[in-house]
Amino acid sequence: MNTEQSNSQAEVESFAPLAGLLAILIPGAGHLYMKEPGRAFFVAVGVLGLFFGGIFIGGIDVVDRKEDFVWFLGQAMVGPIAFGVDSIHQNHFKARGSRDQVYRSGYPNETRQVIKDPTTGQSIAIWEPRLDSDPGPPNTKSIGKVNEIGTLYAAMAGLLNFIAVLDALFPRRPAGGRRK
Amino acid sequence: MTSSSLMLGLTLSYRPFLDPINAYDAWYLLLLPLALGISLAYKAVRVKSMADFPRHVIVMTMQIIIAMISLGVASFVLIEYLLPALLPMKM
Numbered sequence: 001m002n003t004e005q006s007n008s009q010a011e012v013e014s015f016a017p018l019a020g021l022l023a024i025l026i027p028g029a030g031h032l033y034m035k036e037p038g039r040a041f042f043v044a045v046g047v048l049g050l051f052f053g054g055i056f057i058g059g060i061d062v063v064d065r066k067e068d069f070v071w072f073l074g075q076a077m078v079g080p081i082a083f084g085v086d087s088i089h090q091n092h093f094k095a096r097g098s099r100d101q102v103y104r105s106g107y108p109n110e111t112r113q114v115i116k117d118p119t120t121g122q123s124i125a126i127w128e129p130r131l132d133s134d135p136g137p138p139n140t141k142s143i144g145k146v147n148e149i150g151t152l153y154a155a156m157a158g159l160l161n162f163i164a165v166l167d168a169l170f171p172r173r174p175a176g177g178r179r180k
Numbered sequence: 181m182t183s184s185s186l187m188l189g190l191t192l193s194y195r196p197f198l199d200p201i202n203a204y205d206a207w208y209l210l211l212l213p214l215a216l217g218i219s220l221a222y223k224a225v226r227v228k229s230m231a232d233f234p235r236h237v238i239v240m241t242m243q244i245i246i247a248m249i250s251l252g253v254a255s256f257v258l259i260e261y262l263l264p265a266l267l268p269m270k271m
Contacts, residue, residue, distance in 0.1 A: 031224075038230045046221025052197075053217065057210060059200045093198075142200035145207035150200065153214055160221040167225045180229040 013172045020169030024079050027161045030168025036179065043164045050157035051078050058142040058150020060089050061105060074155035077162040082154075093139045095125035106137025215244035 016034065023030025028044030031037075054062050065072045065086045075082045095112045096103050106112055110127040111134035117124045130136060142150060173179055194201075203210060219240040227236050 038233075039224045042220050042224035042233070046217050046219075046224060050214070050217040050221070053213060055197050057201055057203065059198055061200070139195070139198040140200060144204060146200045146203055149207055149210045149214070153210075153217070156214065156218055157221075160218060163222065164225050180231065 010175050011172045012175045013170055016169060016171055019171065020165055023161070023165040023168035026081075027078065027157075027164065030165065034168065034171060039179075043161075047078060047157045047161045047164065048081075050153050050160070051075070051081065054150040054153030054155075054157065055085065056150075057153060058147045060085065060093060060139050061142045062147060062150035062154050063089055066090065066103075068151060071151050071155050074158040077158035077165070078154070079161065082158065093137075095127050098126050098128055105139065105141040108136055108140075110137055111135055112138060211248055212245065215241045215248070218244065 016030075019030040019033045021030075022033050026044075027047035028040040028042075030040075031043055032040035062068075063072065063075055063082060063085045072082075072086065075086075093112075094103055094105055104127075106127050109130050111130040112125055113128050114123050114125050116122070127137075128134075141147075216237070219237045223233060223236045223240060227233050
């Protein structure tokens with residue numbers, strides 16, 4: 001191999017803050033910005049497939065910033081999508097137990113009701129005993145292996161997106177060109 | 181069927197992405213798409229040329245699956261045979 005060939009195959013590391021920011025916002029967007037649509041597509045399919053696959057397996061319960069904080073640290077690296085799913089979970093699927101006063105998911109014999117707090121006047125969600133005519137809780141809390149694997153899927157999605165963000169932020173590409 | 185039992189049946193039906201799937205007896209099969217998803221995202225970033233991408237994904241998926249099975253077998257042998265032989269429990 002002569003010097004010219006080795007120079008043409010040498011890799012140069014650079015810094016691409018906009019690509020990194022896009023990669024954080026939407027999985028795969030950083031590579032799309034760097035004109036690598038094939039890589040962008042498979043990063044998006046892999047990361048979003050694992051994240052929503054985890055939710056499909058274990059239900060929305062697998063993304064829970066308050067009850068599974070350490071796992072959420074990994075899931076959060078999927079980006080705003082993870083925070084959005086968690087926000088929906090916390091605000092539309094959980095409520096305060098009318099007896100235990102714990103903010104939690106509902107039991108099968110409970111129904112979620114939004115009432116006005118008599119002291120503050122704000123709307124609060126509480127779990128009430130369920131009558132025959134009442135709908136059940138809006139989701140089912142997953143348990144056991146299915147919960148563990150669903151949580152693992154979503155956390156792996158975040159960790160993989162972290163790798164993709166780093167690759168977009170500090171691209172190491174062949175000198176004078178981009179990867180094939 | 182009364183209206184209340186109909187309502188109960190409706191509310192207990194499976195709702196995708198809200199309720200967990202009933203895979204409690206075959207949970208280990210869920211590791212296969214997990215391995216594929218990990219390989220897809222990782223190799224999309226790491227391979228030098230996308231022409232090699234499918235081969236790298238298949239190889240990495242198989243490596244993960246074989247490693248998981250090997251770890252399971254090793255854990256089984258350790259817990260069931262090696263540890264009882266090394267540290268027998270006194271009854």
